[in-house]
Amino acid sequence: MATETSLKNATRMTEKDHEHLGQLIDQIRHLLEKHSAVAKETATAMETLRRHVASHFAMEEESPLFRDTGDQAAWFRQPVKQLLQQHRTLRDQAAQLAEWASRQQPLPEGWAEFAVRFSQFGQDLLDHEHSEIEIFQRAYNEDIGTKD
C-alpha cells in the first residue's frame, strides 16, 4: 500500500522525468529552428551566387576577349568556344541549385544531396575560372590576331 511519502517520491520522480523530456523536446525544437535558419541563409546565399555568376559571365561575354572578331588565332578560338559553353552549363546549374535551395527542403538527406551537387558545381566553377585566366594570360603574351 502506498504511503504518503512513497506517493510524494513517485510524483517528484515523474515531474523530474517530465522536466527531462521537456528539455529533450526543447533541444530538438532548437535544432530544427537552427536548421531552418541555416536553410534560409543558404538559399539566400545561393541566390546571391547565382546572380553574381550570371552578371560575371554577361560582363565577360561583352568584353573583347570573348567577342569573335573572326581573325583570331585558331588556338584561341577553340578554348574560348569551350569557355562560352561552360558559361551556359554553369549558369544553368547555378539557377537549378538556387531554385532547389529556395524550396528549402527540410529533410537532412535533401540537404546532403544539395551539398554534393553544390560541391561539384563550386569545383567546376573554380576550374572554369582557372582555365579562363590561363587562356587570357596566354592571349596577353601571344598574338591572337586581333588588331589592338
Ligand SMILES: [Fe+2]
Ligand atoms: Fe570569369
